[in-house]
Amino acid sequence: MTDVRVAGVGLTRFGSHPDRAGRDLFATAALRAFEDAGVAREDVEALNYGNFMGALAEHQGHQAPLMAEAAGVRCPATRYESACASAGVAVREAVRTVRAGDADVVLAGGMERMTNLPTDEVTEGLAIAADDLFEVRAGVTFPGAYALMARAYFEAYGGGARGPRARRREEPRERGSERVRPVPPGGVRRRGARRAAGRGAAAPLRRLSDHGRRERLVLVSEEYATAHDLDAPVAVTGVGQRTDRLALADRAHLARTPAADDAADAAYAAAGVEAADVDVAEVHDCFTIAEVLAVESLGLADRGEGIAAARDGLTTADGDLPVNLSGGLKAKGHPVGATGGSQIAELTRILRGDHPNSEHVADAEVGVAHNAGGTVASAVVHVLEVAE
Amino acid sequence: MTDRNGEATENVDATEDDADAEDDPRTAGYDEWLDAIEAGDGYALVCPSGHGSLPPRRVCPECGSTTLAREPLSDAGTVETFTVVHVPSPQFADDAPYVTAVVDAGPTRVTGVVRSDDRGGRNG
Ligand SMILES: [Zn+2]
Numbered sequence: 001m002t003d004v005r006v007a008g009v010g011l012t013r014f015g016s017h018p019d020r021a022g023r024d025l026f027a028t029a030a031l032r033a034f035e036d037a038g039v040a041r042e043d044v045e046a047l048n049y050g051n052f053m054g055a056l057a058e059h060q061g062h063q064a065p066l067m068a069e070a071a072g073v074r075c076p077a078t079r080y081e082s083a084c085a086s087a088g089v090a091v092r093e094a095v096r097t098v099r100a101g102d103a104d105v106v107l108a109g110g111m112e113r114m115t116n117l118p119t120d121e122v123t124e125g126l127a128i129a130a131d132d133l134f135e136v137r138a139g140v141t142f143p144g145a146y147a148l149m150a151r152a153y154f155e156a157y158g159g160g161a162r163g164p165r166a167r168r169r170e171e172p173r174e175r176g177s178e179r180v181r182p183v184p185p186g187g188v189r190r191r192g193a194r195r196a197a198g199r200g201a202a203a204p205l206r207r208l209s210d211h212g213r214r215e216r217l218v219l220v221s222e223e224y225a226t227a228h229d230l231d232a233p234v235a236v237t238g239v240g241q242r243t244d245r246l247a248l249a250d251r252a253h254l255a256r257t258p259a260a261d262d263a264a265d266a267a268y269a270a271a272g273v274e275a276a277d278v279d280v281a282e283v284h285d286c287f288t289i290a291e292v293l294a295v296e297s298l299g300l301a302d303r304g305e306g307i308a309a310a311r312d313g314l315t316t317a318d319g320d321l322p323v324n325l326s327g328g329l330k331a332k333g334h335p336v337g338a339t340g341g342s343q344i345a346e347l348t349r350i351l352r353g354d355h356p357n358s359e360h361v362a363d364a365e366v367g368v369a370h371n372a373g374g375t376v377a378s379a380v381v382h383v384l385e386v387a388e
Numbered sequence: 389m390t391d392r393n394g395e396a397t398e399n400v401d402a403t404e405d406d407a408d409a410e411d412d413p414r415t416a417g418y419d420e421w422l423d424a425i426e427a428g429d430g431y432a433l434v435c436p437s438g439h440g441s442l443p444p445r446r447v448c449p450e451c452g453s454t455t456l457a458r459e460p461l462s463d464a465g466t467v468e469t470f471t472v473v474h475v476p477s478p479q480f481a482d483d484a485p486y487v488t489a490v491v492d493a494g495p496t497r498v499t500g501v502v503r504s505d506d507r508g509g510r511n512g
Binding site: 119120121123124127133134135136138139140141143144147148149151152155245247248249250254 | 415418441442449468469470471473475476477478479480481483486488490496497498499500501
């Protein structure tokens with residue numbers, strides 16, 4: 001079984017590119033990745049492409065062949081869709097393909113174009129990562145779902161919901177009194193054009209930002225890297241992916257992410273490392289509560305302690321265990337189907353020492369990337385290590 | 389005959405006729421369940437091990453059992469978590485802000501919009 005190296009990475013600038021077609025953005029990132037890798041495009045044997053909502057955002061299905069031609073590669077090309085974990089899953093499959101000896105060079109990553117849509121349509125597009133019948137038709141939005149998790153976490157462990165609406169489960173007079181309708185009055189077909197106001201999207205969460213981006217990785221076998229004298233010091237040493245029930249209400253825990261727990265265990269076991277060995281992490285903080293849940297699932301904080309990790313300085317840039325030196329999803333934007341690949345691209349640069357924030361972890365040898373789909377019905381974790 | 393979801397398994401044409409009669413196509417299993425909720429007869433599908441789930445469903449998602457029986461949902465469940473949605477998807481544009489809650493309804497949890505005009509209900 002061969003070692004898998006990240007030969008090169010390419011990213012486009014995070015931000016709003018409403019005027020650029022997805023294929024153009026993808027091509028830009030791919031060419032940068034090839035230049036960084038020093039790998040010839042004709043050596044690529046597979047393209048693994050992550051994308052979530054291109055059918056809605058660009059009215060474009062079947063995007064993988066389009067991205068192959070845009071990147072100038074001739075090989076089997078496949079789109080992976082696991083909501084916000086699409087690119088992470090695409091990379092994991094690329095790792096498995098190289099490790100299995102089926103290919104020496106795989107181009108993997110993702111693209112998502114979102115800022116060309118108005119907020120309400122993006123809200124609708126993101127919501128379809130949830131259960132359409134039992135969540136979306138019951139009013140659940142993507143921010144709303146994480147707000148449900150945040151409130152459940154605060155009630156279980158404390159730490160947040162201090163607004164006047166925050167009710168505690170231990171108040172018995174509030175129990176057993178609610179009737180809940182799975183659909184709104186008037187049904188689900190009405191359409192409107194209300195735009196987002198500048199307030200929180202779904203209490204107790206508040207809105208920050210969301211944008212578009214695309215990124216590419218060139219993954220190669222160790223043998224290929226040696227034969228072509230590549231400078232590819234970072235290896236993907238462990239991957240883990242797990243699936244949970246789609247609807248949040250059906251999970252074993254509303255205040256935990258069991259799929260990420262198990263994906264992390266699998267990735268650590270494959271890499272032969274433990275949580276205590278991790279020097280730096282990129283986690284899927286699409287909302288603040290998501291980072292809290294992520295660091296707990298990765299074993300970087302105890303249950304109920306993740307909420308304090310950043311406040312106590314553990315996970316800040318100068319802490320013992322910096323989390324999201326890339327800026328994280330909220331700071332840099334969360335192009336959902338591309339995010340998982342960008343985490344690995346940035347973590348590669350952090351470990352190589354050529355990331356603008358590498359100085360914070362100059363001696364880091366083990367990094368972990370945590371990518372989640374929906375409300376963590378999908379979770380994929382990669383362990384990256386400096387191999388030489 | 390009917391299957392565990394209570395839908396006709398050998399009468400597909402009738403289902404299609406029903407769909408044609410509606411403005412929107414019905415989703416077998418789900419829409420019957422909604423109708424039952426509206427009538428105050430909400431139910432879950434429960435396997436012999438007691439795992440509850442919602443229709444349409446043929447296999448217990450927890451243990452794989454294919455023996456699923458209807459059990460009533462609690463008419464008034466315990467709110468486990470809720471949120472106030474201010475930025476809705478387009479089909480909820482006229483409803484925002486609204487409260488969505490996850491409720492422990494006995495055999496399973498149910499996610500839904502809390503309406504102030506329901507009996508005994510209130511806004512979150
Ligand atoms: Zn069961």
